[in-house]
Amino acid sequence: MKQYLKHNDWTIEEHGFHPEFNRVSESIFSIGNGQFGQRANFEERYTGDTHQGSYVAGVYYPDKTKVGWWKNGYPEYFAKVLNAVNWIGLDILIDGASLDLNQVEIIDFKRVLDMKQGILSRTFTCALASGKKIEVHAERFCSIADSRLGVLKYKVKALDADIQVQVEAFLDFDVENEDSNYEEKFWLPVKEEATGNEALVIAETKKTAFQVAASMQYFLEKGGDVLDLDQDITLKDKYASSQSSTALKAGEELVVYKYAAILSSLNADKEALETKVQEALDDAVAATYDQLKQDHISAWAERWTLADIEIEGDVSAQQGIRFNIFHLTQTYTGEDERFNIGPKGFTGEKYGGSTYWDTEAYCLPFYMATAGAEVGKQLLVYRYHHLPKAIENAGKLGFNSGAALYPMVTMNGEECHNEWEITFEEIHRNGAIAYGIYDYINFSGDKAYLAEYGLEVLIAIARFWAQRVNWSKAKEQYVMLGVTGPNEYENNVNNNWYTNYMASWCLRYCKESMDYVQANHTDRFNLILAKTNFDLEEWTKWQHIVDHMHYPFDEKEGVYLQQEGFLDKDLRPVDSLGEGDYPLCQNWSWDRILRSCFIKQADVLQGIYFFEDDFSLEELERNFDFYEPMTVHESSLSPCVHAILAAKLNKEEKAYEMYLRTARLDLDDYNNDTEDGLHITSMAGTWMSVVKGFGGMRMKDAMLYLDPMLPSNWKSFSFNLLYKAVLIQIKVSADKCTVSNPSDRSLVFYANGNQMEVQSNSSCSFKLKSFENA
Ligand code: BGC
Numbered sequence: 001m002k003q004y005l006k007h008n009d010w011t012i013e014e015h016g017f018h019p020e021f022n023r024v025s026e027s028i029f030s031i032g033n034g035q036f037g038q039r040a041n042f043e044e045r046y047t048g049d050t051h052q053g054s055y056v057a058g059v060y061y062p063d064k065t066k067v068g069w070w071k072n073g074y075p076e077y078f079a080k081v082l083n084a085v086n087w088i089g090l091d092i093l094i095d096g097a098s099l100d101l102n103q104v105e106i107i108d109f110k111r112v113l114d115m116k117q118g119i120l121s122r123t124f125t126c127a128l129a130s131g132k133k134i135e136v137h138a139e140r141f142c143s144i145a146d147s148r149l150g151v152l153k154y155k156v157k158a159l160d161a162d163i164q165v166q167v168e169a170f171l172d173f174d175v176e177n178e179d180s181n182y183e184e185k186f187w188l189p190v191k192e193e194a195t196g197n198e199a200l201v202i203a204e205t206k207k208t209a210f211q212v213a214a215s216m217q218y219f220l221e222k223g224g225d226v227l228d229l230d231q232d233i234t235l236k237d238k239y240a241s242s243q244s245s246t247a248l249k250a251g252e253e254l255v256v257y258k259y260a261a262i263l264s265s266l267n268a269d270k271e272a273l274e275t276k277v278q279e280a281l282d283d284a285v286a287a288t289y290d291q292l293k294q295d296h297i298s299a300w301a302e303r304w305t306l307a308d309i310e311i312e313g314d315v316s317a318q319q320g321i322r323f324n325i326f327h328l329t330q331t332y333t334g335e336d337e338r339f340n341i342g343p344k345g346f347t348g349e350k351y352g353g354s355t356y357w358d359t360e361a362y363c364l365p366f367y368m369a370t371a372g373a374e375v376g377k378q379l380l381v382y383r384y385h386h387l388p389k390a391i392e393n394a395g396k397l398g399f400n401s402g403a404a405l406y407p408m409v410t411m412n413g414e415e416c417h418n419e420w421e422i423t424f425e426e427i428h429r430n431g432a433i434a435y436g437i438y439d440y441i442n443f444s445g446d447k448a449y450l451a452e453y454g455l456e457v458l459i460a461i462a463r464f465w466a467q468r469v470n471w472s473k474a475k476e477q478y479v480m481l482g483v484t485g486p487n488e489y490e491n492n493v494n495n496n497w498y499t500n501y502m503a504s505w506c507l508r509y510c511k512e513s514m515d516y517v518q519a520n521h522t523d524r525f526n527l528i529l530a531k532t533n534f535d536l537e538e539w540t541k542w543q544h545i546v547d548h549m550h551y552p553f554d555e556k557e558g559v560y561l562q563q564e565g566f567l568d569k570d571l572r573p574v575d576s577l578g579e580g581d582y583p584l585c586q587n588w589s590w591d592r593i594l595r596s597c598f599i600k601q602a603d604v605l606q607g608i609y610f611f612e613d614d615f616s617l618e619e620l621e622r623n624f625d626f627y628e629p630m631t632v633h634e635s636s637l638s639p640c641v642h643a644i645l646a647a648k649l650n651k652e653e654k655a656y657e658m659y660l661r662t663a664r665l666d667l668d669d670y671n672n673d674t675e676d677g678l679h680i681t682s683m684a685g686t687w688m689s690v691v692k693g694f695g696g697m698r699m700k701d702a703m704l705y706l707d708p709m710l711p712s713n714w715k716s717f718s719f720n721l722l723y724k725a726v727l728i729q730i731k732v733s734a735d736k737c738t739v740s741n742p743s744d745r746s747l748v749f750y751a752n753g754n755q756m757e758v759q760s761n762s763s764c765s766f767k768l769k770s771f772e773n774a
Contacts, residue, residue, distance in 0.1 A: 002669040007315045010116045012323060012667070017101065017109035017124070019048050023675035026051055028323075028666055029113045030347040030678065031120050031140070034333035035147040036084070036262050037346020040111065040120060043090045043138055043154055043258075048102035051178060051675070055346040056084045057339050058266045059210045060354070060411045065418050066181040073397050074418045079411035080352050081342060082186055082205060083175045085214040087150055087260040088140060091168035091243070094128055094156075099136075104128055115326040118144060118300040119293070125159070133159040144303070144330065145295035148267075148280035150260045153289055157253040165248055168234070169218035169258050170241030173203040179349045191274070192240040194233040198281075199240035202274060211265040213277040217285050220246060221255040259284040259292075266338065303329050306720060306727060307370040309690055313715035320663025321690060324683035328366055331680050334375030340382055341681055343636075348677015354411045355382075357429035358681035360436030361606075362637060365443070366684040369691070369721050373444035380440055383433055384453040389413030391460055397424065399467050402532055404460030406433050421491035425484040427468065431502030434461050435610060438509060445702025450513045451521035451528075459532050462510035465503035466542055469549070477550035485562065487603040488635070489584070489593050493563035495552050498607040504549045505611060507542040514539075558619075559626045560604045569597040573629040583634045583671050599627060601635035602642060609641050612648075621649050628654070636665055640685025640693075647693035647709060655693055656711045662686045691719050695730060704749040706739070708732040708768055723747060728758075735771040738763050 002021060005028070006013040014025055029040030032055075039053035062077035092099040101109075104126040111122045121139035128134065140152035156165055173187045180186070190202040190211060200215040220227045229244035248254055261280035268276040284292060307325050311318040331345035340355040341363050359379055368376035383390075383406065390404035393415050397405060407415035408422055408429055417423045437454045441447055450458075469478040480503065485496035518525045528534070552561035561567065577584075577598075584593050585600075604623055608615050624645055633639050643658035663686045666674045691697045694717065696707030704723050710716070710732050718731035726743040739756075740763035741747050748757050751766040758764045 005667055007319055009315060009318050010114065010322065012113040012115070012319070014111040015109075017106050019102070022049055023051050024669055025111060026053070027347045027674050027677050029111055029120055030327075030345075031113075031118065031142050032330040032346040033142040033144045033147045034330065034335065034339075035267070036142060036150070037330065038088060038142060038150065039347060040113075041086075041088065042101065042122070043088050043140070043152060044092045044099045044101075046102055047100050051348070052083070052086060052175060053348060054084050054086055054088075054175070055081050056212055056262065056264050057336070057346075059084065059205065059212060059264050060208060060352075061177075061186040061205050062207055062416070063177075063181045063184075063186075067418050071420050073424060074420075075415045075423070077416055078181070078352055078418060079354050079409070079416045080177055080179060080186075081344075081349060081354070083177045083349065084173070084187075084212055085201065085203070085262065086170075086172040086175060087214050087216065087262060088152060088258070089170045089172055090154055090256060090258065091166075091170065091241075092156065093166040093168075093245075094134065094163050095130060095132070096164070096166075097129060099128075099134075101126070107133070113326075115322050116300065116304065117297045118326075118330065119297075132161040132163060134163065135159055141293065141296050142330070143292055143296045143299075144333075145299040146280075146283070146292070147333075148261050148263055148277075149284050149292065150262065151284065151289060151292055152256075152258045154256040154258070155253055156248070156256075158248040158250050160250055162247065162249050164245060165254050166243060166245035167218070167220060167254075167256055168241050168243035169197075169199070169216060169256070170234075170239060171199050171201045171214045171216050171260070173201055173212075173214075173238035174236070177349055179352075187238055189237045192235045192238065194235060194240040194242050196231050197242050197244075199233075199242055200274065200278070201238060201240050203238050211270050211273055212262065213264075213273045214260060214262045215277045215281040216258060216260040217281060218242065218256060218258040220244060221257065222246065222248070222252065257289050259289075266336075306722070309687070309717065309719045311690075311714055311717045314711075314713055317660065317663060317714065320660065320667060321686060323667055324663060324686040327678055327680055328363075328683050328687070332363075332367065334367060334371050334378050337378050337381055337385075340379065343679065343681045344677030345680035347680065348675075350676040352409060352411075352416065354409045354416065356409060356681065357432040358637065360439070361432040362640070362681050362688070363684040364436055364439055365692070366687040368440065368443045372722055372725075373440070373446065376440045376443065377446070377449065380436055380449070381453060383436070384457055386410065386413030387457055387460060394464055399464055401463060401467075402460055403463035403467050404430070404457070405464050406430050406461075421484050422488065425482055425492060426488070427464075427483060428485060428496070428499045428502055430461050430464055431499070431506050434458055434506045434509060435502075442701060443699045447516060448521070451517045451524040455510075455513050455517050455528055456532060458506070458510040458513050459528070459534060462507050462542060463538070465506055466538070466545060469503065469545055472550070475550055477548050478545050479550050485603045486601055486606050486635075486637075487562065487599045489596070489598060489600040489632075490563060491594060493565075495550055496563045496603070497552055497560045498562075498603050500549055500551055501607045501611070504546050507546050511539055511542065557626060558622045560607075560623060562599070562603050562627070566597075569595070571597045571630065574598065574632055575629070577632075582632070583673075584632055585634055586672060597630050599631040601633065601638035602631070603627070605645055606641055609645055617649070620645060624649060624651075633658075633661060634671055636662075636671065636679035636682035637685060639665070640682060640689045643689035644693040647689075647696065650709065652709065652711060655689075656713075659686075659689045659693065659711075662689055690717065691721070695719060695732065697721070697730070704747075705753075706730065706737060706749065707752050708737045709770065710734065710768065723749070732768070736765045736767050738765040
């Protein structure tokens with residue numbers, strides 16, 4: 001764990017520069033706007049350890065697969081989110097020497113992420129090699145009011161002596177991906193141009209031929225006046241800059257304004273890209289920095305009205321949840337159905353930035369509740385469009401007759417993951433796609449979605465499961481061999497309980513959905529039957545599978561077995577491990593991990609969490625008490641599920657521990673991997689651990705259920721929810737929960753299992769369960 005950041009309600013602050021954690025800070029202080037994002041690199045040059053990173057939504061490169069030993073069925077490429085134009089760059093030369101925090105004496109340093117306003121700033125004072133002292137204040141934002149724009153303001157002050165300052169403002173596409181498989185650069189030059197204080201660079205990705213255009217203008221201001229200076233231009237492949245120089249007397253300050261516009265060929269036709277990006281830049285310059293900043297802050301205020309969670313009495317918990325909401329909001333806005341939510345968002349390159357099961361299993365509830373059910377629909381339609389590729393993908397692995405296997409990792413529907421034990425075996429992801437449909441319908445009540453899109457997907461997924469199981473004569477049951485469950489610290493196991501349960505549920509849910517569509521959308525049903533070539537006899541086989549699926553269970557322990565043979569392991573709790581063992585994935589050999597009992601993330605518990613109504617509280621508790629002590633939570637997706645289940649079991653201490661772990665996973669770098677980028681998808685899990693965990697919120701058949709509890713060190717907490725298109729507020733305080741309804745219609749919901757009604761423009765309260773008889 002690293003605890004070098006200050007605890008504040010609305011800000012993340014690094015006081016004093018920590019170069020040893022610079023990559024961690026670069027991830028944590030990242031900013032973005034759904035269209036592009038930027039790690040918290042310095043504007044000026046820095047020769048210390050850094051990962052320069054700037055990413056544009058949807059722009060990727062299919063890097064040729066690199067594996068130790070090729071296996072049939074591997075995809076040809078691994079899609080990488082592309083490190084793109086460095087638009088923040090300023091080369092600052094003072095008296096001819098490059099300003100570089102790695103080369104000067106830093107007197108003080110402060111980096112602040114203002115989450116309320118969406119602004120990153122940095123202030124430092126340093127002594128240069130010459131002994132002269134300067135002060136710098138830099139701030140920037142990626143506008144969420146106008147997502148074409150990134151802008152920055154950079155002030156240099158001569159503190160104790162006269163200095164000559166030269167500023168070179170540049171755009172640079174000559175960047176590389178740290179995770180490039182063959183140390184190849186992925187951008188080809190298209191155009192570089194600069195005149196006066198303006199520059200433009202357009203570059204194109206190899207193979208995928210995406211174009212990204214960036215334009216910039218910069219201004220120098222002293223004493224409130226914009227300086228009229230000579231500009232020198234530099235043009236190189238994929239690089240353009242303009243530079244000018246001015247003298248500062250001791251005490252004087254120079255302000256640099258840099259306006260940048262970034263657009264990709266996903267935003268405009270290639271022929272129009274240059275004009276559009278210039279238009280965007282002209283709009284920015286005309287608006288002026290202060291106005292753009294104001295618009296951006298107002299847009300953030302609106303987002304916070306929808307999504308904020310307030311926690312009274314616990315600053316680190318408060319900071320944690322806002323940090324998570326902040327990053328979720330700036331990663332995905334739901335405006336473009338071609339985009340999805342990469343595990344690292346715009347904050348790093350690991351995981352290729354593509355779509356995982358994380359979206360359906362973890363992210364959907366946050367976006368539906370804070371941005372609207374239609375955003376959830378958008379995410380589902382994304383998968384609907386990928387259905388033909390998922391059928392093709394299953395075909396490559398030997399499945400047929402319209403069976404679909406959705407990829408483990410994708411950009412465009414094609415699989416691009418290439419470790420056999422995951423690509424071929426971590427097939428539970430297919431179930432998550434179906435679960436996403438179920439979850440969306442439960443939230444929105446939009447059952448017509450099944451007729452419109454959902455059923456086709458469900459049929460193809462069900463067909464996959466029906467072909468993936470086999471009949472075991474020995475057991476006289478269906479089994480599923482050679483899979484990897486959600487716990488990736490086990491590979492190639494037989495009868496992973498979660499996967500078997502998921503498969504059987506998918507078959508049942510598909511049938512239920514077919515019946516619904518047949519009864520309510522008969523024409524559409526007949527069209528789907530024809531399109532999918534569905535023979536109603538298929539269902540007879542599915543029913544047989546559902547009735548005869550093998551679910552490994554141990555009578556003695558009374559628990560579902562994660563997989564066959566789990567009990568043969570040396571079963572030990574995590575607290576038998578030493579400090580130096582964590583994280584196991586960085587300290588133990590892979591084979592030792594595989595043989596151990598230690599669990600990376602919820603597996604059996606993930607299933608009980610998804611299908612909680614199928615299990616009693618006692619069953620949940622037995623399984624929780626059995627598995628949680630062996631769980632190392634080395635997947636970011638683990639603590640949130642445990643926090644929700646622990647809250648349901650009234651295990652307050654555990655729920656709180658798990659909440660902090662998910663909320664502060666990156667802020668405190670629990671898993672020692674924040675430098676690779678933030679765990680964006682698990683941030684949605686953090687939201688769930690408050691709302692579903694402590695708030696006890698569930699949505700069933702578009703009906704809200706609340707069963708809240710209050711952690712003892714919180715005075716209160718409140719969250720908002722778009723419920724039946726009304727933004728309601730739910731506040732949980734010492735003994736009661738208050739639901740406020742600002743709309744002009746009354747709303748019905750369930751409080752601790754009892755139906756209640758909150759009248760229009762009013763609020764109502766109910767006692768927390770633990771106070772019900774008080
Ligand atoms: C987890 C997967 C997850 C992936 C991306 C892995 O560490 O085990 O479940 O999909 O990260 O977040």
